[in-house]
Amino acid sequence: xxxxxxxxxxxxxxxxxxxxxxxxxxxxxxxxxxxxxxxxxxxxxxxxxxxxxxxxxxxxxxxxxxxxxxxxxxxxxxxxxxxxxx
Numbered sequence: 001x002x003x004x005x006x007x008x009x010x011x012x013x014x015x016x017x018x019x020x021x022x023x024x025x026x027x028x029x030x031x032x033x034x035x036x037x038x039x040x041x042x043x044x045x046x047x048x049x050x051x052x053x054x055x056x057x058x059x060x061x062x063x064x065x066x067x068x069x070x071x072x073x074x075x076x077x078x079x080x081x082x083x084x085x086x
Contacts, residue, residue: 006053006078008032011071018052019045032072043067046074057082 012025021040028034036046046066054061061081068074 004057004082006075006082008071008075011049011075014049014052015041015045018048021045028071032075033070035069036071036074037069050078053078053082 007025008028009025012023012028015021015023019041023039036042043066046068050061050065059082061078062084065074065077065081068077
């Protein structure tokens with residue numbers, strides 16, 4: 001089973017597989033408040049990532065992460081949902 005916490009490495013991998021956007025996880029970690037729009041990730045891309053995370057973790061992720069504007073906010077929102085759904 002996968003970790004119950006989303007990491008920047010997993011987010012970068014999901015960005016690539018779900019949206020085709022290649023991102024260095026270190027960049028996400030170093031600047032977690034960078035606008036997702038600046039790297040080309042919009043709300044539809046975030047919805048695709050949320051859907052994949054729900055499949056992988058077997059839990060419903062509350063609405064909200066797809067409205068996040070930064071990687072740090074997205075990771076925090078997803079991890080909160082994963083913790084509640086554990």
